[in-house]
Amino acid sequence: MALMPYIAAIDAGIHQEMRRDPKVLYFGQNLATTENHAFLAAYGPERVRVTPISETAEIGIAVGAAMAGLRPVVELYMAEFMLVAMDQVVNEAPRMRYMSGGQVKVPLVLKAGYGFTCGWAGQHTGTLSALFMGVPGLKVAVPATAADAKGLMASAIRDDNPVVFLHHYLLTLEQGEVPDGEYLVPFGKADVRRAGADVTIVATGWMVPRALGAAQQLAKEGIDAEVIDPRTVAPLDLDTILKSVDKTGRVVLVDQATRHASVSSVIAAELAEHGFRALRAPIIQVTAADTTIPYSEPLEAYVLPDEARIVAGVRTVLK
Amino acid sequence: MSVQSLNAERQVWIYTQMLRIRTFEERVKRTFTDHPGVIRGHTHLADGAEASIVGSLSHFREGDAALATYRCHGYPLTLGSDPKAMMAEVYGRADGLCKGLGGSMHLTDVKRGFLGTSGIVGAGIPHAAGAAWAAQLRKRGDVVFCFFGDGASKQGAFHETLNIASLWKLPAVFVMENNGYNVVTTTAQEDANAAAGEPLSVKAKAYALPGVTVDGTDPLAVYRTVGEAVERARAGRGPTLVESKVYRLSAHGNIIAPPGVPLHYPEHEAIAVFGKREEYEAALRGDPVPRFRGTLILGGVLTSAQADELAARIAGEIEEAVSFALKSPFPKLESALEYNYA
The missing domain is CATH 3.40.50.970 (Thiamin diphosphate (ThDP)-binding fold, Pyr/PP domains)
Structure with missing residues (x-):
């Protein structure tokens, strides 16, 4: 290493x-x-x-x-x-x-x-x-x-x-x-970055550390979040996500993309079709606002998903 | 269009605009040290290209339009945009030229004929041809000035547009500012014409439009050459490709870094990457702004006291722009969602 x-x-x-x-x-x-x-x-x-x-x-x-x-x-x-x-x-x-x-x-x-x-x-x-x-x-x-x-x-x-x-x-x-030396990560195999029982959070890229931060914050309130990073979105490891949702019954999908051009909306559709019986609350998506990204700093922060919005999403799905 | 038609007043105007651009951009650059964190993302300076910008836009008249790239501070300044609004834009503030939504790379001032910029290399060239089509339909002799870099001439958009513009005799002047570098790649490393020792203006030959190369550090030479191209376009005889040879005196842009790393301007690539200090210092010695000042003083157009006074006035104007921009509030958060649709 x-x-x-x-x-x-x-x-x-x-x-x-x-x-x-x-x-x-x-x-x-x-x-x-x-x-x-x-x-x-x-x-x-x-x-x-x-x-x-x-x-x-x-x-x-x-x-x-x-x-x-x-x-x-x-x-x-x-x-x-x-x-x-x-x-x-x-x-x-x-x-x-x-x-x-x-x-x-x-x-x-x-x-x-x-x-x-x-x-x-x-x-x-x-x-x-x-x-x-x-x-x-x-x-x-x-x-x-x-x-x-x-x-x-x-x-x-x-x-x-x-x-x-x-x-x-x-x-x-x-x-x-x-890891040193020859190292390969297989495609189509999600990584469960944090195991949890109460809610499933799926995130990619920069949203993964944000989701882990949110999970840590939620842990202090006794909420046990599972964080899944698909790592490749094509192929997409739906099995790992479905297995998690079977366990938690609640899911928050996090994506830095605008909602209708997001990976989360694709996962949401698959979960609605294949995980419906496991769901105990509507799927929550935490995505960027549907807008071009503004230059100005406070505006940029305003349109992007962040830790606080992920925490809020989890609270909503747990209501 | 001859230099004789450039009276003393007009020559001083050219120098004034060159110095305003230089002073504005020096303040942009200084903001990284004076006010860390105020400028975000990527800024690009046109120092070294002022003579080319102003010499070209000296021919701009009401009804004309100009489009440029992300290296865009000089054009709107020359066309009369308020430096306060420009600096506020660079600082992401509510009083910015584009309401803080575009930043340094995307200055736009439609009222003054500056239709805007693209941050994607070459992408603005067809936009200019579209605007030139509109000008052609207006039948008022309006012209579109299209500014881009040498790197853009390796894009399909450049070649496709030159062909159509020539074929349709669109009233456009394509000003390629060849500053010798595409970020850290020299022109000879990426351009077959340059590698063969040819000027980049030969590319025009493929599309049957005139192609000329001019010393872009000499505002009077640019004035002459672009003037002929503008005249041709206004007369309905079609577009011209002008290769304007300049030297970018700053690095391509401020360093590219994620948040948390303080942004600054690194040393020019000629030194930092290629170790060609001589080349860079020669370019500095040919700096068009002090050189034109010398030309005007030697020619008796301006006294050095007048030149100093002008410099002080411009420094004050840009200082005012900085204080204005620093005091301008950030835009309302909801305004981030306002302009996605008309």
């Missing part, structure tokens, strides 16, 4: 796979512009390259390289930059295998930060995970800890499908214990 920040753990995951497999490429904007860049120095310019600001070409090239047998990791920096190349992400990468009747595979990773709600205003702060989770053929990883960041990145690179790897920008410097 080594203590390292979330961002270093992602790099550790990429290094682990690049060392192991010469077919892994790493490229994108503003990386490897000098010889001392860690990845360029380790793997050379055949595999590590800077690209222009050309997302459609970057991601399209990754699709082609993947079909030709390589494993590209594209550095996109911000999730919104993927929107420039939405066709490649949604309508090219995940379609090729299907349309070819399984002849080709498209193993690539689109690495992008998201949710940078600290004054980045309307175009750089979105929580876009749900936008991608409903696209058949795409997988979506949303690590909340340093260990998961490493393990999910490594699994993303080994996966034979296109993976949108969304790392949360506000977690960038959060330290965590990360």
Whole structure:
């Protein structure tokens, strides 16, 4: 185990796979512009390259390289930059295998930060995970800890499908214990971050530490919350969530996204269909307000879910 | 459009706007140390590009429009926006130009013809063409000024828009401010023309519109070159691509960091990343703002006492903007939900 920040753990995951497999490429904007860049120095310019600001070409090239047998990791920096190349992400990468009747595979990773709600205003702060989770053929990883960041990145690179790897920008410097050596976290397996009997809280990314904080606060009042982090939203580990709701009968779904574009609304629908008999109260969703993110600090805080709103959500569901 | 048409008064106006931009942005930069935490997110300064901005917008007349990028403080200042409202926006306050919703990256002042900015590289270029279509329909000879960086010319949006604008003879002037760097990537590292030693204005050739390169640190040269492009557009002969060569004197932006890490401006990438101190210092020696001051004094257009007086007046104006912005309240919380729909 080594203590390292979330961002270093992602790099550790990429290094682990690049060392192991010469077919892994790493490229994108503003990386490897000098010889001392860690990845360029380790793997050379055949595999590590800077690209222009050309997302459609970057991601399209990754699709082609993947079909030709390589494993590209594209550095996109911000999730919104993927929107420039939405066709490649949604309508090219995940379609090729299907349309070819399984002849080709498209193993690539689109690495992008998201949710940078600290004054980045309307175009750089979105929580876009749900936008991608409903696209058949795409997988979506949303690590909340340093260990998961490493393990999910490594699994993303080994996966034979296109993976949108969304790392949360506000977690960038959060330290965590990360296993040494080869480490993989499987896709589709939620992590029960805190066991509890009274209420189930499901959260991803930056909302996970908020949910754990709320659970701690509630514990002082004798409320025992279970906190589940799905870790990947496609595939989504519904079984773990359903099992928890069977036990608690009450659920609060937390998501930094706007409500109708949130992972929580998808989980809510699945719970209504498959967990209805276990529910002892209506599902509560704690999400961002349905708005573009404002620049001004108090307004930004006003529209985002936080610990207090999660606590309030739990109190409501327990009434 | 000749320099002769630029009388002394107009030249002083150009210098005044250049100095206002510089002073405004120096105060933005200083806010990180003077008032930590007041500016959030990401700010981008245009120091080094003032001559290009003002030389271009000298041709702006009522009915015209301008669009730009997240590096946007200079345009509205030149077009007459209130620096108090601009600083209040950068500080996220209720009296801000955009009510505190947009911040430094998204200044907009529609009343003055500044239609706004995108934080996504290249995304504003087609918006400008759309505005130019509207101008074409008005048949009043209105022109749209479209400002973007060298990095944006690697976007599909740039190429797609240049093709359509040329094909439809849209009254637009595409001013590419080539500052040599896309964040930490040099132009030669990401641009095939630059790597081959060609000016970036050759890209216009592919779409059959004029492409010219101008020294963007010389306001009179920019005035001349953009003037010809504007004249052409007003006459209905279509758009022009102007590559305006500038040097960004500050880093790309303040450091990118999560809350809790104090924000500041790091050293320029030429030094911090590439160790090219010489290159940076040469650019500093060519700083367009003091250089144009020298030109005007040498040319007898301005005395140095007048220039000092002007600088003091502008410093006072921007100081006032800072105090105004600091005193302006935060917007009402519910206003966060107000403008999602018309």
